[in-house]
Amino acid sequence: MSKLPYVVVIAVVAVIVRLGLRRRARARTPRPGAARAGRRPRPVLGDTGLVAAREIRERLRGRVFWIVTVILFGAVAAAVLIPALRGHGTASQRIGVVAGSAPLDAELRALARGTGLSVTITTEPGLARARAALAAGRLDVVVDGAGTILVDKPVSPADTSAPARYVRAVSEALGAQRAFARAGLTPRQVATIAGARPVPVASLQPARKARTTAETTALLGVILTFIVLTQYLTWTLMGVMEEKASRVVEVLLAAVRPIQLLAGKVLGIGAVALAQAVALVAFALALAEAAGSSLVHGAAPLVAAAALGWMVLGYAFYSWLYAAAGSLAERQDQVQSLALPLSAPLILGYIASLVSVSSGTPSLLVTVLAYLPPTAPFAMPVLVGFGEATWWQFALSMALTLACTVLVALAAARVYRRAVLRTGGRVRLRDTLLGARAPARGGTPSPRGLAR
């Protein structure tokens, strides 16, 4: 049972990667005239693979990558462990009773059940000893049968934690009992009043349920997706821009096609992103398992797998756009204005999904965004977390995103091919997208488009 989530995650990732690779390998059909091509059999992915391998080496070489990785692992560890530890901390309250009685103990236990706490009740010989135990942290609350409640730190009326509610409930109950006693009620009457139960309140709207662990996983998935996407998409954009700015792209394009260079960069950086995300998710699940966190139970692993799958799709969709944007720029200061319009839908999807998870209900906005490729990577995992997406809805959204990714990739390759060699100022998108002239790649002019 415990190994299952990992196996599922790894299997899904492996299938996606394999499918991606096969699609690319098939796309590389040799041209008939190129019979004299190689002095060696080309590697599996050809030049695209070489470019991708260089990207991976380059990223792993950078110090930034390792710093970010350490920070992400730290953040994941904190996100998993802190709730788990807090859960342990509030699970049991130690109550010291001075001058108590069996009915008082029974009352204290009943109130604890009412606030969802478990309590350990010890009888203290005197108030001074009890006070000392409280100060030393051996007790959480001291209840004096004579009519006082002692705590270490003041309890704010605004504090809604279970221990705070418990202290307030004990204080009110003891106060009421003393009042009943002063009123001269018989024990029987006191018992009847103490056993009073509130009249149920019915509402027209259904009650809002507490957040499930699947929703928490979805929340973490959305945050992780956002961090990973913004990080690696920026690298893609900067990487393309730097190749253009350093003019190394001229040397590279003298040997390989623009589409190979572009695809290699997208695949290479994507592979690093995916590896990091898989490592983070595996780490989170393993840690949650070890710490006894509820994150590994129920639908949570499935939601984690869905979030990871959508991260891959999100990267696939956006990476082409960011790479094309990078080819339009030549300097750092041009990057800002190019990245902003691209990051807007990303941020919209992220914020809308976050708000939806926090509010505990899938809003109409998120339900719509789950089918739009730019925002689906955030919104769809949230719907899965809420248990609101059927398999076919999930598949439909994926198909839509994949189809749009292909279109975006084609347009991006066109922009990239036309812009990356054009130096001396920012290239306008219109010029690259609408330019109708057929390129003559040294040979006769032909209407060959992107696939040079």
Next chain:
Amino acid sequence: MTGPLELDRLSRRFGDVTALDGLSFSVPAGQVVGFLGPNGAGKTTAMRAIFGLTDLDSGSVRWAGAPVGAAERRRFGYMPEERGLYPNMPVAEQVAYIGRLHGMDARAAASAASGWLERLGVADRAASKVGSLSHGNQQRVQLAAALVHDPEMLVLDEPLAGLDPAGMDAIGEVLVERAHSGHCVLFSSHQLDLVEDLCESVAIIDHGRLVASGTVDELATSGPRRLVVRVEGDREGAWARAVPGVRVSEVNGGEVRLVLDQGADSDAVLDAARAAGRVTTFTFERRRLSEVFREAVSW
């Protein structure tokens, strides 16, 4: 000139600017070919066209009679005008990577890279990042990147710009050796004296068209004749300015260098010189490449 690489009526306009205007010439194998022209003549555009790095409006580039495609370009080496290397990548790894992109396997690329770095005198920097090297050393690494896959044709855009004499000698030596082992070598330069020393042939272009081409010897012995005359007592060569059909191209240490028009008579020049004083030098000289260049591009 005929040779395996042929540029056939290449035309390319950038807006109002005509970069290439029906440029045609060939690059023979086995000799270093200099590619000359004033700034903006279209040299870089023509070189980029060979590698498909610029779109052409018309015309074609052929190698051994067939249009140049991706497979052919794999066997060419290119050193662009604006040098391009990854500044953060180690030198040897970068050269080997470019070798691999040209179709070498990993082991061959690594050994060729270290061989060329050794040959060009930058082997001790093989593990350094490219960005940490001096300009001259980066240029050597760039040349190594163009040579690593043992290309059949080498195209170099201003390979000698900004180099010290030792750097020029090192790179020049490699170019001559490549050509003499039967490869095509085409390089552009502004340093005409150097081109004259290195090249057997040149192609000179202006305004996107070929204006002169041939072997350096052919070009030097064709065209208007040169006379170098020294007349004692007239260090400025004032006597020559009155001789019809003769132009003074330069005065250097009492010697005047004269350009004779088609119909000018050298005997008449000698008579005029003797009338001005005792003649101690009277020599016919070859056209220098710089003169060929100036006359071709109508300076």
